[in-house]
Amino acid sequence: MTDGPPAHPALALDETVHQRIRLGILTVLAETAECAFTTLRDQLQLSDGNLSRHLRVLEEAGLVEIRKGYEGRKPCTWLKLTRQGGAALRREIAALEQLLERMRTTDALE
Template identity: 75%
Template sequence: MPDPKPVPTHPALALDDTVHQRVRLGILTVLSETRECKFGTLRDELGLTDGNLNRHLRILEQAELLQVIKGYEGRRPCTWLRLTRQGRAALRAEVTALEQLVARLRNAPVDEPEADA
């Protein structure tokens, strides 16, 4: 008996709610571009408040997608952020799902305007 065909799933179902949120996707993207990033640099790059950024960082850290490193730069406290291996994989999976959605849209028939009667 032949194997049943796998049920096709829509690419939107592959989007991760933790990663897909606009600010968190931005955080992961910025962190993917560098080895590590200072809190202030990330805040300024994304135009966020300290509190807003902290809230999203906490969610990503709990999901083990990024690492928060606290220390000092001279005598001043400093926080550095680093994407984890799991974070890089989650970002790649998100981008793949988005690319699949875009491909579906590009292959969709274009709606023709209805002719006036």
């Protein structure tokens, strides 16, 4: 291993998490123990298909848990952030904070 400058904070961003819709999904789910699909869809202003596609990616990565059932006689889907999903979100936020700090210390945002 060679000594050199530390890696740029942007390299710590996770491709799965960083996509804006998926980042939105994870942050909404972090705010609650469980969330209905329709609530998440409405909050993020997405179509059913678009939300489903992003949830599939997050579920395959082990970041969200999807539970289907019924509320009365009506089918319902509930979503939950997994422990792994919470850790991934915390790492993403830490990387974003490092990027912001780097920009602030170089006065690049002024």
